[in-house]
Amino acid sequence: MTRGRQPPASLRRKVGERQPRKTLVILCEGRRTEPEYLDALRRDREIHDVAAVDIRIEGSASGAVPLTLVRRALEIRERARREQSEIDEIWCVYDVEWPKHHPALVEARDLAQRNGINLAVSNPCFELxxxxxxxxxxxxxxxxxARRVRREHDGSADKGIDGTVYMPQKRDAARRAAALDRFHQQNSTCVPDDNPSSGMHRLIASVLPPQT
Structure with a gap:
């Protein structure tokens, strides 16, 4: 480590652990639902010993658009390199939105792919x-x-998340989302036409230990 400002504790490797922990930086556009879900994921007992997750919420009160998130992710990675911080993966979590799409969805995807930024895109939205x-x-x-169907299942009257309801079923959700991905691949459909879909299963796979 070079002299000067030290990276945040959450981004520094811990010494003496039996197994190295994975550090993820996750940027999300939502102001409540997504960060509350990700915080529950970070605290989940099954994941806690595998991934040290630093959640950063970017954007104004109305939320950042996907291209802004990806560009911010590139800035964070470059700063981490300058400061010699340890970040294993950077993820952007955002929605497609229907009936009116976010702008520059394809540009955001291509920029992320060219630069090794991971995406977890939900179509139409995180509620799916x-x-x-x-x-x-x-x-x-x-x-x-999507919001109406979500309320039918969890009884939620607002956009808050009860992690105790969702965490026990995260593997089932990942399995179903992966099946949707395979369906769209077989039909050669991609963003923004891959409705319904969610790339959150790839983020889950990145932090969950394999089942024995």
Whole structure:
């Protein structure tokens, strides 16, 4: 480590641990639902000893657009290199949005792919990922429909997250989301036409220990 400002403790390797922990920086556009879910994921007992997760919420009160998140992720990685911080993976978590899409979705995807930034994109929105904790879902839906289906399953009256409801079913959600990915690959559909879908299963796979 060079002399000067030290990286935050959450980004420095701990010495003396039997198994090295994975450090992820996760940027998300949402102001409540996504960060509350990710915080529950970070605190989940099954994951806690595998991944040290630093959650950073970027953007204004109305949320940052995908391209802004990816560019911010590149800035964070460059700063980590200058400061010799240990970051194993950087993730951007954002939505496609229906009926009106976020701008520059393809540009954001391509920029991330060229620069090794991981994406967990939900189409139409993060609520679809939440629905997958309870059931398969393969019909096209817009944002409001996704929120309504989510409320039918968890009884939520707002956008808050009860981690105790979702964490026990995270592997089931990942399995269902991966099946949706395979369906869209077989049909050669990609963003923004891969509705419904969620790349959150790749983030889950990155932090979950393999089942024995």
């Amino acid at each position: 990922w939440l629905v997958l904790h309870f059931r398969d879902y393969r019909r096209f839906l817009d944002n409001e429909q």
